[in-house]
Amino acid sequence: MYVAVKGGEAAIANAHRLLADRRRGDRSLPAISIAQIVAQLGLAVDRVMAEASLYDRSLAALAVTQARGDMIEAIFILRAYRTTLPRFGYAQPVDTADMKIERRVSATYKDLPGGQLLGPTFDYTHRLLDPSLLEDGPVDEPEQKDVGDAVTMRVSEILAGEGLIEPDGMLPEDHVPGDITREPLEFPLNRDLRLQALARGDEGFLLALAYSTQRGYARTHPFAGEIRIGEVEVEMDIPELGFAVSLGRIRVTECQMVNQFSGSAKQPPQFTRGYGLVFGQSERKAMAMALVDRALRAQEFGEDIVAPAQDEEFVISHSDNVQATGFVEHLKLPHYVDFQAELDLVRRMRREHVAAKSQGPKPDMKEAAE
Amino acid sequence: MTDLATYNFAYLDEQTKRMIRRAILKAIAIPGYQVPFASREMPMPYGWGTGGVQVTAAILGPDDVLKVIDQGADDTTNAVSIRAFFQKVANVAVTTKTKDATIIQTRHRIPEEKLGEGQTLVYQVPIPEPLRFLEPRETETRKMHALEEYGLMHVKLYEDIARNGHIATTYAYPVKVEGRYVMDPSPTPKFDNPKMHMSDALQLFGAGREKRIYAVPPHTQVVSLDFEDHPFEIQHFDKPCALCGAEQVYLDEVVLDDRGGRMFVCSDTDHCEDRRAHGHVGHLLAQEAAE
Amino acid sequence: MVEVQDANAVYAGAFDNPVFQSQAVFRALMDGMARPGTVVAIDASAVPPEPMGRGAGAIALTLCDTDTPAWLTQTQAQSAVPAWLAFHTGAPVTDVKPEARFAFVEAGAMVPGFNQFALGTQDYPDRSTTLVIEIAALSGGPAMIGAGPGIKGEVEISPVGLPDIFLTLWNENRSVFPRGVDLVLVAGDAALCLPRTVKLRRKEA
Structure with missing residues (x-):
């Protein structure tokens, strides 16, 4: 006899038990510790922190292991936790000019004050599988130039000195930055909200969009003015104290793209900026963000909007991978009620189609079609 | 931590x-x-x-x-x-x-x-947004609601009729x-x-x-939404629920075997159970009881 | 600055159990808005400073916070009410009516014209002020007949203490739909909601 499927609860519990088993894998192998993930899969941790908008290496590592290495799942878990945290206030803007620099490269000058600093980069590694990593062999201690507390001038400042690049940021004095996690988006957006959305946007999505601008879908003529990675201080004003206190240091990646702009009757020709800033070390994301930021400024510069990367509503509405994965994957939930409605209609229309064919065209159908 | x-x-x-x-x-x-x-x-x-x-x-x-x-x-x-x-x-x-x-x-x-x-x-x-599949931009659909400008929706429904002889929207109507x-x-x-x-x-x-x-x-x-010559109508099922005999309810189609065997049962499980508890019996249950 | 004798009035008088009490007050308001004209009970254990009444205080504790500028009558603005609101809800007080998300009018005070407040825009009609008006009583006054969404057929209301030109003000508010303010009338520990959808007319004797 037919019995309606019951026991959803037991099925879910068993599925989760199996998931836990698969997550742990072969019990004869030692479990990976959070500390190991933080130390050895640091860039995975960085991506999770960046797209979850929460700077906490240990929690991000926990999310990575809980998600079995599924990055979007890990981002989702950390975001859902972030939502529950009380908000004490807003930090002051971080000043990346004061960054304690680990890496800094510019494509626009051969040499420049502060120099080019390669830092811990995959660049110029030959992508050959390294069998020596199969064993836990000794690794040489790094050799690094001590940059001390010296402040490294930004490339944009060099250009700004000559008036060759637009000024940094154009929002009015009394503008209070919005917060996309506290207010619903309302298009068109100010650039502050747009950059917030891009900073937590999916790396792959932004990468593809950025790539599309290079291939002619909204060409922006970019030069990588500067990419810098390092630690910055986060400070918060405490009203009771009357001054700002340091909350600690975070590592960020900043990219300033220098783009062409032909100028107008009112303004002499000037380079324009595209900006990217991401938690942790993530050059690909910061560069892609900078390209997309510039493309999205099309309207501001009176450029024709002809390509997807310039379309703010399209880009921002689809850049969030937690939203995207939820909605794409919701298609696996039962939809049989609606499917039944469609089945019924399609069967009816097929019957009518067959009937119409055997009788010749129905007059009222023909009329409607005209 | x-x-x-x-x-x-x-x-x-x-x-x-x-x-x-x-x-x-x-x-x-x-x-x-x-x-x-x-x-x-x-x-x-x-x-x-x-x-x-x-x-x-x-x-x-x-x-x-x-x-x-x-x-x-x-x-x-x-x-x-x-x-x-x-x-x-x-x-x-x-x-x-x-x-x-x-x-x-x-x-x-x-x-x-x-x-x-x-x-x-x-x-x-x-x-x-009911207008989303006609106009993907929020900025545009917001204007349409503000101006009570719903012509696009009527055009879409009418095109359905022209093409299929029916308004081809069966859910989210x-x-x-x-x-x-x-x-x-x-x-x-x-x-x-x-x-x-x-x-x-x-x-x-x-x-x-x-x-x-x-x-x-x-x-x-x-x-x-509908038209004078094509009034809104709901789905009708040919048979009552196979378990509780309910009519005028929405039914799920359940595939019974690989030879085209089908049965239709209430989609509202509580309603179905409640009816059976009150002694209502659909044809499938009646048939089984007889066997 | 709050004077010393007001300190108690300012720091005391909130809900003992904010999670459940604000939930209960909200549900009463939700039912009230969904069924305009019906009288709903408000858990009025809040004790705001004079001249704000308990029911209005409970509504403020339930709905106001740092995101909701509140407009107060001059009498309330000069009392300990702004400090009480700020301490318990964080809501800033504004004297610019169109900036107010909520407006509080104590019993007997003059009710400003509704169109002086935020009415929302055609694009965003939700961005309008909700007025919480304290009156002498929710029944016993001149009878009005209400109809519209949430009302089965018609409903009769007879609030005591509304201004004489109330119906004129309300009809003006009705005429700009979907824009408009929404009202919560409060007397003691009871409230009656009039969302902008309600059509009101005087009951013929």
Whole structure:
């Protein structure tokens, strides 16, 4: 006899038990510790922190292991936790000019004050599988130039000195930055909200969009003015104290793209900026963000909007991978009620189609079609 | 490692609840209008009921009795999961009986049993904008609602008729609320549309990913869009429910074998069980009893 | 600055159990908005400073916070009410009516014209002020007949203490739908909601 499927609860519990088993894998192998993930899969941790908008290496590592290495799942878990945290206030803007620099490269000058600093980069590694990593062999201690507390001038400042690049940021004095996690988006957006959305946007999505601008879908003529990675201080004003206190240091990646702009009757020709800033070390994301930021400024510069990367509503509405994965994957939930409605209609229309064919065209159908 | 916090009553913090509550009050005051709200990330995926869950969490109190259905059934996995979530974070009493519930959260169905004055129906909504598939831009659809410019929707429905001889929309069938706003009833089959009209219950709609809340107060006109020569009509099933013999209810088609065997049973599982408990017997059960 | 004798009035008088009490007050308001004209009970254990009444205080604690500028009558603005609101809800007080998300009018005070407040826009009609008006009583006054969404047929209301031109003000508010303010009338520990959808007329004797 037919019995309606019951026991959803037991099925879910068993599925989760199996998931836990698969997550742990072969019990004869030692479990990976959070500390190991933080130390050895640091860039995975960085991506999770960046797209979850929460700077906490240990929690991000926990999310990575809980998600079995599924990055979007890990981002989702950390975001859902972030939502529950009380908000004490807003930090002051971080000043990346004061960054304690680990890496800094510019494509626009051969040499420049502060120099080019390669830092811990995959660049110029030959992508050959390294069998020596199969064993836990000794690794040489790094050799690094001590940059001390010296402040490294930004490339944009060099250009700004000559008036060759637009000024940094154009929002009015009394503008209070919005917060996309506290207010619903309302298009068109100010650039502050747009950059917030891009900073937590999916790396792959932004990468593809950025790539599309290079291939002619909204060409922006970019030069990588500067990419810098390092630690910055986060400070918060405490009203009771009357001054700002340091909350600690975070590592960020900043990219300033220098783009062409032909100028107008009112303004002499000037380079324009595209900006990217991401938690942790993530050059690909910061560069892609900078390209997309510039493309999205099309309207501001009176450029024709002809390509997807310039379309703010399209880009921002689809850049969030937690939203995207939820909605794409919701298609696996039962939809049989609606499917039944469609089945019924399609069967009816097929019957009518067959009937119409055997009788010749129905007059009222023909009329409607005209 | 950071200490993980214990969660708040009904999961949401008080400030978030206040924000959602204010949106709900405005939604009730402007029936059918989609109020933007600062939807939060929930511990279940977007598209899986986060809007409904946030609405339920914001209205739920210790005296409530909660029922959760998906496809009309209390035992579908996502319904089980959402019900378990509220049992865990709000310790709320739950039921599968429609008439015992004060709050019913639903995905894709309206219960068969007529809802009453003390009840609130919370819909999970994936795409709240009825005009979205005609015009993808929020900036444009907002203008259309502001100007009450719904011609595009009528054109679309009429093109359906021209092409297929029918309005080819079978679920999420657009309605007009109190003569003003065109509204998406969520992806319920159009069979359920008439139940929204002049209902005794309050109907709240939550779209988490799209960050919108809207409402239909009790005793409010909800009219399905149609044309004089092609009036709105609901689905009809040829046979009654095979288990309880109910007619004029929405049925699920169940495939019985690989030789084309089919049966039709109530999609509303509580309604079906209740009828059987009261002695109603469908043809399949009667046949089995005879064997 | 709050004077010393007001300190108690400012720091005391909130809910004992904010989570459940604000939920209960909200549900009463939700039911009230969904069924305009019906009288709903408000848990009025809040004790705001004079001249704000308990019911209005409970509504403020339930719905106001740092995101909701509140407009107060001059008498309230000069009392300990702004400090009480700020301490318990964080709501800033504004004297610019169109900026107010909520407006509080104590019993007997003059009710400003509704169109001086935020009415929302055609694009965003939700961005309008909700007025919480304290009156002498919710019944016993001149009878009015209400109809509209949430009302089965018609409802009769007879609030005491509304200004004489109330119906004129209300009809003006009705005429700009979907824009408009929404009202919560409060007397003691009871409230009656009039969302902008309600059509009101004087009951003919």
